[in-house]
Amino acid sequence: MSSKVYKNATEALKDIHNGASIMSGGFGLCGIPENSIDALTKMDIKDLTVISNNIGNSGRGLVKILIQDKIKKAYCSYVGGNPDLETRIMNKEIDIELVPQGTFSERIRAAGLGIRAFYTPTGYGTVVADGKEVKHFDRPCILEEALHADFAIIKAQKGDTFGNLWFKETARNFSPLMAMAAKTTIVEVEQLVEVGELAAEDIHLPGIFVQRIYQGTNYKNDIEFLKVQED
Amino acid sequence: MSWTNEQIADKVLEYINDFTSVNLGIGLPTMVAERIPEDKGLWVHSENGVLGVKGRPTKDSVSPTLINAGKETVSIQKGASFFDSSLSFGMIRGGHIDYCILGGMEVDSEGSLANWMIPGKKLTGMGGAMDLVHGAKQVYVMMNHFNKDGQSKLVPKCTLPLTGFGVVSLVFTDQGVFRPSGNGFEVLELADKSKTKEELF
Incomplete structure (x- = not known):
């Protein structure tokens, strides 16, 4: 088996191409793949489809490639x-x-599974239901389809060379789901360790998805x- | 006379049973977390993947990876747990969360809620609100009673794009506590007992 370990973001993201679909983990800025996003800002690519809960925030995270008009x-x-993002949506750009x-997280999970x-x-009686099949169970429901991607870029606190991952606190959010849903999942970690260093029962995402x-x-x-208790 | 945000939060807590689970939405509802008496035994759920949110951390214990759905730093209580977004929304969509407290732009007499966009003016997105209104056992809305133009946000029929149709159990505002009753709003409590229905709706 060839190694999954890459030298850095530039090497790991090299084959992301024009028109690629990319899932990016994180809730707001919590748990975002900082190195991979920075690598995207330096790549000559366009027409990307990006799947991410927030698409960054106030100039940070994926906003960096949004304002480069790569999305x-x-x-x-x-x-x-x-x-x-709000301005670009309003101006239909x-x-x-x-x-x-x-529904977002479940569509991604469904793709992976x-x-x-x-x-x-969820969404019944709103614009989210427009054009979707409705079926009555205990109450009316709408049909939602799995959401796939060519690539997922995610970040974990610790990972081993097989790709087993451990996430810190609420930084986990969408990342394990996206790892399952994409054809190629690219993980950056704060701490890369050898296999065996993470206890089997502590692994949040098995390396088979990476x-x-x-x-x-x-x-x-x-x-x-930043909110803290007042003295 | 009207209630302060703290008083609205305390009023919401009066309508929440002890030893239950509650999800707090972005904006005004996050204030509820800071008003919960310790002996109430609530489990605060935040949809970004934590059950057992406890309010603000001390200066020394701030962690950038420990936040609530409003992206504010929080702390956790004993017995808290972390999980991914799918399991988090499974708690919501699977009917395991007792209450959700959401902000609102409009609530109507049929119990419909609009809280995610004003066409041509403002777009926040629905976030988890559309899931919460169908998943939580009780849906409470906590908001200012009047908009910037002084018009009541409790309306006969929502004009803004809906978050959910017929989903709201109770509305808590600076003016009182109200229940959508189909053809109007039942007044459960008033901040100022001299206020008339004409002034409120």
């Missing part, structure tokens, strides 16, 4: 706090699909809203 289509659930967050589609009441892994550098781990 043609985006799937996300929340735009608040991202004026660059980007093709956007807003997806309820639970071989489920083609599922029925859910194709490439590299040791990241210079993590900022930005806080969006």
